[in-house]
Amino acid sequence: MLLWQIAGTCLSIAGIYALYLSWRRKQRSWSLVLAGWGTLLAAIWAWGKTSGVDKGPAIGIVVTVLIAMVAVLIVALRTPTKERREPRGRNSVVEIQRSVWHEGLSTTFSVIAIVFAGLMAAISACTALFMGGRALGMEHTANLTATMIAFPLVWAALAVFIGYTQSIGARAGMLTGLMTVSIAIIAVALQGA
Numbered sequence: 001m002l003l004w005q006i007a008g009t010c011l012s013i014a015g016i017y018a019l020y021l022s023w024r025r026k027q028r029s030w031s032l033v034l035a036g037w038g039t040l041l042a043a044i045w046a047w048g049k050t051s052g053v054d055k056g057p058a059i060g061i062v063v064t065v066l067i068a069m070v071a072v073l074i075v076a077l078r079t080p081t082k083e084r085r086e087p088r089g090r091n092s093v094v095e096i097q098r099s100v101w102h103e104g105l106s107t108t109f110s111v112i113a114i115v116f117a118g119l120m121a122a123i124s125a126c127t128a129l130f131m132g133g134r135a136l137g138m139e140h141t142a143n144l145t146a147t148m149i150a151f152p153l154v155w156a157a158l159a160v161f162i163g164y165t166q167s168i169g170a171r172a173g174m175l176t177g178l179m180t181v182s183i184a185i186i187a188v189a190l191q192g193a
Contacts, residue, residue, distance in 0.1 A: 005050050012040060048060065058148075124153060128186050
């Protein structure tokens with residue numbers, strides 16, 4: 001069992017490194033992308049040999065994510081910081097204060113939307129995924145694993161969407177639509193139970 005754990009860890013490191021090398025290139029290298037993802041799948045398969053079909057892949061995913069976080073930390077610590085450029089001259093101090101105030105409010109609103117509204121939408125979407133899977137007869141452990149994997153991905157996708165979308169209407173529409181569909185799926189799943 002220890003050999004499978006070592007193999008899974010080494011395959012995770014190799015897969016993450018291959019994806020990093022692919023990301024660093026200016027041209028997309030499909031061979032590195034496929035090698036990276038293939039190696040990560042092999043790592044999860046190796047971890048599946050350690051603790052069974054249900055717990056092994058879950059442990060493998062956790063180990064892979066932890067290795068990826070350490071890799072991101074290493075890259076962040078090795079990357080030199082850029083010098084801040086001098087701001088361009090403005091016409092008046094009042095104009096600068098208004099600009100800073102407006103940008104501060106915009107950033108604050110985005111953070112609040114990501115943390116609270118995005119979190120609520122991600123929770124409702126993943127609850128709908130779990131309830132829908134249960135209503136369709138999906139095995140409980142697989143359903144729970146899929147939901148646990150989906151939650152950070154959905155929240156991250158919503159955070160990126162909220163952070164980059166300038167239109168408040170588009171943000172509100174996306175969050176409202178996602179929550180409405182999720183609530184509808186949950187209601188239908190509860191009625192069928």
